[in-house]
Amino acid sequence: MSEAEGFEFSVPVLIAGAGACGAVAALAALNAGVTPLVIERDDRPGGSTGMSQGLFCAAGTQSQREHGIEDNADIFFADIIEKAKGQTDPVIARALADHSAPTLEWLRAAHDLPWELDLRFRASYGNSRQRLHGWPGHSGDDMVQLLHRRMSDAGVDVLMETRLVDIYVQGDRIIGVALERADGAIEKVGCDALVLACGGFGANRAMTDRYMPETATLKYNGHEGSQGEAIVVAERLGAVLADMGSYQGYAMLTDPQGISVPPPVLIEGGIIVNKLGNRFTDESADIAGMVHPLAGQPDGLGWVIYDARIEERCAQIPELAQLMALNAPKIAEDLETLAKLTSTDPAQLAAAVGDVQRVAAAKGTDAFGRSWASETPPSGPYRALKVTGALYHTQGGLQIDGAARVLRQDGTPFANLFAGGGSARSVSGPSSWGYLPAMGLTTAVVLGRLAGEGAARASAD
Template identity: 40%
Template sequence: MNAPLPQVRLAADLQAEDHTPVVIVGAGACGLTAALALYRLGVDCVVLERDAFAAGSTALSSGFIPAPCTQAQQAQGITDSVDLFASDIQAKAHGQAAPHLLQAYAQHIGPAMDALANHHGLPWQVLDNFLYPGHSAHRMHAVPEKTGAGLMSRLQAAADAAGVVVLTQAQVTELWADDAQRIHGVGFVRPDGQTERIRCDAVILACNGFGGATAMVKEMLPEMAEATYAGHVGNDGSAIAWGQQLGARLADLGAYQGHGSWAVPQGALISWALMMEGGVQINAQGQRFHDETQGYSEAAVHVLAQPGGVAWNVFDDALLAFAQDFPDFVAAQGAGAVQHAGDAVALAQLIGCPSDVLQASLNAVQPGTDQSTGRHFKRALQAPFHAIKVTGALFHTQGGLDIDAQARVLRQDGTPLPNVLAAGGAARGVSGQEVWGYLSGNGLLSAIAGGHIAAHTAQQLLKDTP
């Protein structure tokens, strides 16, 4: 759908008969979480989604959400705390994560997850057979499908059951504001090219970031300018464009989620759990080049710096069996991403590297700490080997509109706009200012917790507004 550039228009000129208390822009995990929370609060809303069905960045993700102190954790006997979770996030961000958002998200993600389970039937299970990098406890939650698409399907079903109005093929292009930057309505383009408008009392921007805006990526994330973009095309920077026109402040624009395990040419995400459990990345010269357990986001930059911008994920039979518990991996394997080699010589031929160099790299994978990268290994890899050719990819941005702990969008002077809220990728996240600040699951953390918070703030705004 080709639509005009995002615009803020003068509210006095708005002509619209339809009205809803809250408009939510975007029907990904953030938007639907907000809509379901508003439903529980007794507040009507309309969710406007540009695509033909609700998917967004969430459907392209693993669908894993970190949360402490949930009923699912307790049912599995897992001990965790809000403070420990917050400490893990801040440690990964090297102290750069916004403290007010860090605390807000760490505190609200558990109640948000429990509400989705108790009121809408989402059956969370905690992945307790491995730890993602940077997490001190098993707190990664998933629906039984263990995919982002499965998560979105269940959120959409919950919205349908609740009677939430989700208008698809409705790309928002206009916010109608008065001189005080209060939004009075929105305009959205339909498939026939016509623009429809609806009045509202508050807006929640849940339309994600700017990863799909090539010019913005080149300007703000130059190291990823030529990287594969594996995110959703709807991440076009609309929220930032509206915010700038409203005089809003931006923050953490250098932060993003990369991934160092995007299978080529299949174009599939390979779970980083393979690396965490003992797999290694080998470049075209047969060498390891980083500590794979530091995180998959910064691994994107490390992989792109290798010859040809590619690497090979190398693992053995035990890890292959482990990975086959992940549906996304099984799908990638079915697409031909996994190749096999009986020994190191055959693996070198597959990669196209010197066999002696590769053999030395594999020989160094032994129980204990590797001296070249500082990585700690539990065991050696055993032939036969399996390998997947991968590159580094950009998934989504972690910077955006500056918001307070209530998800209110802030002006340049730090005061909140009257009725504009932002959450998920539309707002700054809790990953600090660099790629290495992204803790596994930060994207869906800010989507679910942020959507939950924004809904409660919207309800309060409606109460406070005559």
């Protein structure tokens, strides 16, 4: 389409996707003096954020300083690059590191979002400082609903059950979109700037088979709306895709409950054994990449072994609280009883747990490379949760610059097309081993703000 008259109506900024990225983009556009229109394919906001713990990384925040934690953008940037083994985009990494704390402080001050440092998550899995922030006692879904209340209070319209199906260009600028409504009707809407905040493509089996075939045997534990439509539509315009083989896997999806065991269960000293009772990996090394060692075990199943001490420390984390309410953990005073409850081999389970207990007593490092110098392994009474591996969300997508502008094949940015969250390339490298805890929501929130601000400016050009 090349004629603006073909649109049924026009808006200055249109935001496709109403999860954390889209909601923050809307609030940022509002702060810049522009009222956006937001669309959402589902009948209820949530997306990947709604299925998460609602935590994101920010470096150099007031909350960190209040707890005596020295952190800054340079340290965060170095952690991102190291975790990704240098195989990520330093421009995006720099933008995320530089804008993480200012974005958090802006949301707290301007929109009264009660986010603070979560002390339950010690520095681990690539984060060299405690920098995971969230809303204490609340989930990612709570966060999304709060963001939507803030949008509603500010008068932002959100069209639910509305899906982006095409983008219209005139010259080198986006001029509008085609939207599919719940009844199948197609509506053409003009816009002066467009933000793609639609999520990734984890639920699109054709795309995951193409870009990450090694995940074919994994369960999918992500948002079913993550179909990759924004990526597909923008690629047709000549947008660059990058790191399409990148994703977050997770080795602790409970079977059969389908609830994630939170990372602090391992951080505080828990271990994983296979269905025979044997350990097979360093549980402290890679929270996302651990999915593949588990997938290689018999039936792809394992048991997270922890104890009453760890349970007490983690009991307020919503996911573990849910599992406890369901009586999901197997509970035993001794390893022999635990072996019976889990149908593991008693001798092998005793050997696995006994080994880490002996190594920890000597403050040493075990055969898998896990240091027990400052960690305490499980001891009776024991707890066990049956787990399997799963794909949670993709990390590849549209190549953007440091202002969240989508790039063309020649490396130049579209003047008024922006992307964030699962639609955009993240900073996890090309595979599953580069994911820093909470970086999914970090990209959503930080890039959402940059995209919203940029779209507001572009709409005035």
